[in-house]
Amino acid sequence: NYTAAWNRILNSAPLGRYEVRPISGDFPHDRGGFIISRNGPPGEPGKPRIYRDLSRTREYGGWFMLALDPWMVFRKHQDPEPTRAIIEAPRGPGDGVLLLPGQNPEAVNAWLCQLLQQRPGIFEQDAELWDNTGRMLTQNHRFQDSAMSYTWVQIWPLLLRQETAWLYAPVSQARALTPYRMGLLDATRFPEPEDWNQYGMQADILWACPTGTEKQKKKNAALDKWLRDPRTQTLIANTIEWIPAHPLGVAYNTITWEAQLAWQRSSFIWQGVDNASDS
Numbered sequence: 001n002y003t004a005a006w007n008r009i010l011n012s013a014p015l016g017r018y019e020v021r022p023i024s025g026d027f028p029h030d031r032g033g034f035i036i037s038r039n040g041p042p043g044e045p046g047k048p049r050i051y052r053d054l055s056r057t058r059e060y061g062g063w064f065m066l067a068l069d070p071w072m073v074f075r076k077h078q079d080p081e082p083t084r085a086i087i088e089a090p091r092g093p094g095d096g097v098l099l100l101p102g103q104n105p106e107a108v109n110a111w112l113c114q115l116l117q118q119r120p121g122i123f124e125q126d127a128e129l130w131d132n133t134g135r136m137l138t139q140n141h142r143f144q145d146s147a148m149s150y151t152w153v154q155i156w157p158l159l160l161r162q163e164t165a166w167l168y169a170p171v172s173q174a175r176a177l178t179p180y181r182m183g184l185l186d187a188t189r190f191p192e193p194e195d196w197n198q199y200g201m202q203a204d205i206l207w208a209c210p211t212g213t214e215k216q217k218k219k220n221a222a223l224d225k226w227l228r229d230p231r232t233q234t235l236i237a238n239t240i241e242w243i244p245a246h247p248l249g250v251a252y253n254t255i256t257w258e259a260q261l262a263w264q265r266s267s268f269i270w271q272g273v274d275n276a277s278d279s
Helices: 002-011 084-088 105-115 127-136 152-159 171-175 179-183 214-219 221-228 230-240 254-264
Strands: 033-037 049-052 063-076 097-099 117-119 165-170 185-188 200-211 268-271
Touching (some): 002 230, 033 221, 063 152, 063 230, 063 254, 105 200, 152 165, 171 254, 200 254, 221 230
Parallel strands (some): 200 268
Antiparallel strands (some): 049 268, 063 165, 063 200
């Protein structure tokens, strides 16, 4: 529940007391404040949302970023980094295994978006191809046996076993592990085709949008400045177990540092078709 998390965050603000209210529908225009949401700027329904140059501007359509939850490819330290050949080729004996928590729709959708990204930030538009690729996703033995029956809870122990394995997952999933287990892992961005000259990454984003009259926005200028501060964004990221959006935000550990580097070097950010809703 993000209300409790935000009350903890705001209690540390040296700016007086603020009220957190879950809302549904449009924010009342006569109220000054900030909408904090994982939905953010509106996008086209049923398609990935693309944000160009977001690592540089950290703003889009009147919203600004607070934190993000990037998807990375996780592996044990001793395992090799994933290559595009590993991603695309059917699995053979001794090749290692790609892991998929197929019971989670977001994990399946994340793979579909990567496989159906035609060029950097350009995704296949054919709805039938998306459906067919989804049905055939686990048919060429790319993933572990019975991949569609696994959950996130079940998939992490598979990654930590002796067999070479890779798991495409959001950073928040790794941060939910014990410090010891997380310390066994390394993270790499998803490998793109060799002929691409730029790359992006998938991430869920926590946005903030100032609302109200210009007078009300001026009144909340100190809170606006506080929300944009790298120390505040580090606090937010550590409270919800994401990474800070600000480039001067402090990494929690090596995994989040690697994710921050990938985020800061990304030409664009995209969110999958099935975005997580606020809770």
